Amino acid sequence: MDFLDFNLTHFLDALAAEYRAKGYDVAYQPFHYGADFVPLAASATQNTVVLIDHDSDFILSNQQFAGFDANGDAVLFPNVLATITSDTSQRQMQSEPVPLVSIFGTGQRPHLMFKPLIIPAKSSFTVTLQNLVATAVNIRLTFSGVKAFLQRGR
Amino acid sequence: MIPFDWRVLDRLGSVWRTYAARGTRLAPEEHSLTVIVPVTAVGATSALQTLTMPMEGQFVWYATAALMVTQAGAVALTVDQYDDDGSPPQSPLLLIRNGQNGKLFAKPAPPDGTLKGFVPVCNITGIGVRPFVLPFPVFFNPADYLEIQFRNGASVALGLQLTFLGWKLTQ
Numbered sequence: 001m002d003f004l005d006f007n008l009t010h011f012l013d014a015l016a017a018e019y020r021a022k023g024y025d026v027a028y029q030p031f032h033y034g035a036d037f038v039p040l041a042a043s044a045t046q047n048t049v050v051l052i053d054h055d056s057d058f059i060l061s062n063q064q065f066a067g068f069d070a071n072g073d074a075v076l077f078p079n080v081l082a083t084i085t086s087d088t089s090q091r092q093m094q095s096e097p098v099p100l101v102s103i104f105g106t107g108q109r110p111h112l113m114f115k116p117l118i119i120p121a122k123s124s125f126t127v128t129l130q131n132l133v134a135t136a137v138n139i140r141l142t143f144s145g146v147k148a149f150l151q152r153g154r
Numbered sequence: 155m156i157p158f159d160w161r162v163l164d165r166l167g168s169v170w171r172t173y174a175a176r177g178t179r180l181a182p183e184e185h186s187l188t189v190i191v192p193v194t195a196v197g198a199t200s201a202l203q204t205l206t207m208p209m210e211g212q213f214v215w216y217a218t219a220a221l222m223v224t225q226a227g228a229v230a231l232t233v234d235q236y237d238d239d240g241s242p243p244q245s246p247l248l249l250i251r252n253g254q255n256g257k258l259f260a261k262p263a264p265p266d267g268t269l270k271g272f273v274p275v276c277n278i279t280g281i282g283v284r285p286f287v288l289p290f291p292v293f294f295n296p297a298d299y300l301e302i303q304f305r306n307g308a309s310v311a312l313g314l315q316l317t318f319l320g321w322k323l324t325q
Contacts, residue, residue, distance in 0.1 A: 028290040034262035066274035068245040108280035142277035
C-alpha cells in the first residue's frame with residue numbers, strides 16, 4: 001500500500017480482508033475518544049490517559065481540538081505543546097513536544113493522519129499538554145476514527 | 155490529503171459494492187436529516203432531542219454540519235467561519251447516541267459522569283461547504299433513531315441546527 005496515497009476507505013477494506021484471513025468478520029463504527037484539559041493550568045504540564053474500550057480495536061484517522069477561555073470564548077491558536085505516548089510500548093509519536101495546532105485541526109478541517117493508526121482494544125495512550133502561557137486555557141481534544149468490532153466468522 | 159469529494163464518493167462506491175456483492179442494486183439518493191435544538195441558556199443542557207430515520211429505506215450517515223444561533227436568530231460563528239468581529243463559540247458540547255441501544259459515539263477522558271459522551275460541537279461537525287466527514291459511514295434501518303443533546307458552554311445563549319448528511323438507500 002502506498003501510504004502517500006492514503007485513502008481511509010481502501011485502508012479499512014484492506015484491514016477487513018486481513019481480519020477475514022484471521023477468521024474474523026469486522027463491523028466498523030465511527031467513534032471519538034476525547035482527552036479533556038479543563039482547565040490546562042497556567043504554565044503547567046498535565047497528562048490525560050485515554051483508555052481504549054475493551055470491545056474493539058480503534059483505528060485513529062483524524063484529530064481535532066477545541067480551545068476556549070474562562071468565558072467560553074474560543075482560543076484559536078493556543079500556545080501549547082503536545083506529546084502523545086503509547087502506554088504499552090512507551091513509544092512517542094513525535095521526536096519532541098510539538099505545537100498542538102500542528103497535529104490537531106477542527107471539525108471542518110481535521111488533521112488527517114497520513115496513515116491510520118491501529119490502537120488495540122484494552123490499551124491506552126497518554127496525552128501530555130504543556131501550556132507555554134501564564135494564563136489557564138481549556139482544551140478538549142478529540143481523536144476520531146472507527147471502532148472495529150470483531151466476530152468469529154464461519 | 156484526499157480531497158473531500160473523493161473521500162465521500164469513494165465511500166458511496168464502497169457501500170454500493172457491498173450491496174452489489176449481496177445481489178442488491180441500490181439507488182442511493184442524497185438526503186439530509188436535521189434536528190433543531192432550541193436556544194439553550196449559558197451553562198445549561200438541552201432536553202434530549204430525537205431524530206427518527208426515514209421509513210422509505212436505509213439511511214447512510216456520512217457527514218455532519220452544524221449551525222449555532224443566538225436567541226435573536228443571529229448565526230454564531232464557528233471556528234473556521236470567524237472574522238474579526240466574531241467571537242466564535244468553541245466550547246458548546248454535543249452528545250449523539252444510538253436511541254435503540256444507547257450506544258454513544260464518543261468517550262471523553264478523564265471519565266466525567268456529568269460529561270459522559272459529550273464532545274465539542276466544533277470538533278465533530280463542520281458547515282455545508284466543509285462538513286465533518288465520518289471516518290466510516292453509519293447505516294440506519296427505517297425507524298431507527300438517534301438521540302442528541304446540547305450543552306452550552308459558550309458565553310451567550312445558543313441554539314443548534316444539526317444536519318446529518320447522507321444517502322437514502324432504496325432498492
